[in-house]
Amino acid sequence: MAEVLVLIDHADGEPRKLSLQLLTAAKQLAEDSGDTVAAVWLGPGASDAAERLGSFGADKLYHWDSDDAYGYVTLPQVEALEAALEASGADTLFFASSNHVKDVAARLAIRVGAGVITDVTGLAPGDDGRLVATKEVFGGEKITESSVAADAKQFIGIASNAFAAEEDGSGAPETVALDVELSEAATAATVVSVEKVASADRPDIGEAAIVVAGGRGLGDESKFGLMEQLADVLGAGVGASRAATDAGWYPHRYQIGQTGRTISPMLYIGAGISGAIQHRAGMQTSQHIVAINKDPEAPIFQIADFGVVGDLNQVVPKLTEELTSRKG
Numbered sequence: 166m167a168e169v170l171v172l173i174d175h176a177d178g179e180p181r182k183l184s185l186q187l188l189t190a191a192k193q194l195a196e197d198s199g200d201t202v203a204a205v206w207l208g209p210g211a212s213d214a215a216e217r218l219g220s221f222g223a224d225k226l227y228h229w230d231s232d233d234a235y236g237y238v239t240l241p242q243v244e245a246l247e248a249a250l251e252a253s254g255a256d257t258l259f260f261a262s263s264n265h266v267k268d269v270a271a272r273l274a275i276r277v278g279a280g281v282i283t284d285v286t287g288l289a290p291g292d293d294g295r296l297v298a299t300k301e302v303f304g305g306e307k308i309t310e311s312s313v314a315a316d317a318k319q320f321i322g323i324a325s326n327a328f329a330a331e332e333d334g335s336g337a338p339e340t341v342a343l344d345v346e347l348s349e350a351a352t353a354a355t356v357v358s359v360e361k362v363a364s365a366d367r368p369d370i371g372e373a374a375i376v377v378a379g380g381r382g383l384g385d386e387s388k389f390g391l392m393e394q395l396a397d398v399l400g401a402g403v404g405a406s407r408a409a410t411d412a413g414w415y416p417h418r419y420q421i422g423q424t425g426r427t428i429s430p431m432l433y434i435g436a437g438i439s440g441a442i443q444h445r446a447g448m449q450t451s452q453h454i455v456a457i458n459k460d461p462e463a464p465i466f467q468i469a470d471f472g473v474v475g476d477l478n479q480v481v482p483k484l485t486e487e488l489t490s491r492k493g
């Protein structure tokens with residue numbers, strides 16, 4: 166019986182939602198093959214999170230409680246994860262497909278000769294025992310299925326909301342403290358300060374189940390207020406097209422697309438966004454897409470599940486009003 170490793174991405178002592186989704190996905194796949202799931206927690210906080218990780222599918226928890234995990238730039242996490250890989254003998258590692266974690270996984274892959282597949286939205290066991298990973302490429306123009314070669318470890322980076330997180334009622338996992346000896350190189354670049362970007366009380370667009378996005382069609386900065394009101398009724402995050410962020414109407418960190426964030430919410434609502442290929446590259450894997458645009462020929466309608474042809478200045482407030490009244 167082999168172990169499948171899941172690297173837990175966490176913030177403020179809490180596992181991120183995507184990591185819980187990874188655990189559930191790993192558990193389902195591991196059950197089919199008779200494997201077990203081992204979570205890896207780097208940095209302080211593992212003992213407080215253990216029970217929760219167990220309830221989402223972790224049979225075991227490898228942890229390295231040192232502040233060094235995040236006290237230096239990236240390499241300590243790579244070396245600690247390598248220690249977990251060695252301790253478990255795992256052939257498969259699941260990780261969150263965020264920019265930072267991709268960096269960690271890619272560096273480790275070079276060290277151990279693993280194959281890496283990122284931004285995966287679907288997984289199935291292949292005939293040869295390897296996983297078959299589904300992902301969109303070329304800005305969503307093509308969907309590929311790929312597997313890592315049989316003689317290499319498989320590192321699979323999963324996109325947000327590709328799988329549902331489900332509690333299975335299991336208790337706290339067995340815990341194993343990792344013995345990590347950092348190399349000199351790993352402590353060469355120190356993190357001097359971490360500044361938390363002040364954000365409104367809305368979910369991060371990378372994790373949010375619902376994202377509301379505005380584009381150039383909003384006309385000016387003030388119209389983002391309409392999108393925020395809609396978002397707040399839905400408990401959604403707010404994103405923007407590059408045209409809107411370049412115009413200075415919304416901060417760049419909320420840009421969705423090829424040169425912005427990649428999101429994969431359950432529901433994306435875009436208003437005044439044409440659906441350029443570079444924008445679609447960042448939101449096409451959303452499970453349900455709603456587009457509001459006054460131009461019936463706008464390309465976003467080609468990928469929308471539900472489209473409203475109309476002026477957003479009328480449609481968005483009406484939608485907010487209707488949702489508010491239904492919420493009571």
Ligand SMILES: Cc1cc2nc3c(=O)[nH]c(=O)nc-3n(C[C@H](O)[C@H](O)[C@H](O)COP(=O)(O)OP(=O)(O)OC[C@H]3O[C@@H](n4cnc5c(N)ncnc54)[C@H](O)[C@@H]3O)c2cc1C
Nearest residue numbers: 380381382406407408422423424425437438439444459477
């Ligand atoms: C290398 C490169 C990388 C890029 N990366 C990104 C990226 O990461 N993200 C990104 O978004 N773009 C990116 N772009 C830019 C992209 O090509 C588009 O220019 C951009 O997405 C357009 O944004 P938009 O849809 O808001 O604006 P537009 O394309 O101008 O569309 C505005 C839409 O609003 C509609 N509209 C106008 N008024 C109303 C109204 N009152 N009610 C309803 N609808 C209305 C119009 O019909 C139109 O369809 C990139 C481009 C390049 C070259």
